[in-house]
């Protein structure tokens with residue numbers, strides 16, 4: 616905390632695989648820092664499949680990987696419910712934030728997913744990607760500032776469980792976004808707020824994301840550099856949604872330059 620951006624240092628940012636004028640790095644959590652994108656995907660699938668099966672009987676069409684990538688990944692929970700159901704021409708009442716998980720409302724369905732997610736995290740724990748942790752350490756050693764930018768309302772708990780809270784100078788997560796009334800990804804507002812909290816212009820900040828909605832946010836916010844992290848074989852889609860560069864692991868960026 617409290618470190619000032621150090622300004623340009625061409626050699627160091629090139630060693631990080633970044634353009635020379637980048638002063639801050641904004642990291643998504645699930646799928647970039649932690650191996651939790653698959654856990655989210657599984658919780659969503661269980662939630663939507665049981666919802667659709669109950670609604671449509673034997674003729675139901677299951678929730679697919681591409682449904683997850685297109686309509687859900689990276690978005691705030693309630694937006695994910697609305698966007699996916701709209702793709703199947705289903706509209707639910709909003710309900711209340713504390714709706715029980717079996718209520719057929721946007722909030723009820725979202726709460727069911729969160730209940731399943733927390734159950735899975737409690738049972739299996741959370742793991743971080745080593746390559747990402749090494750990259751963040753290198754970024755900080757080079758004097759750049761860092762923020763975590765996640766739609767997840769569970770961000771702080773997850774970071775604490777990994778002792779990774781210390782790696783970030785700012786945090787914009789689902790809780791902070793709600794407090795500040797910020798719309799989630801694919802809108803750029805949460806990333807813009809993180810850059811502002813770090814005192815860095817968006818054009819001098821790099822975005823690291825694994826979700827298509829995150830690429831859209833990076834492009835919409837006119838950030839200096841957008842790195843797509845491809846964990847599931849969607850390199851082309853990440854480029855199509857605005858990535859400047861796509862890697863399978865952030866460690867690939869170390870030492871190499873552009």
Ligand SMILES: [Mg+2]
Nearest residue numbers: 643645646825
């Ligand atoms: Mg993600």
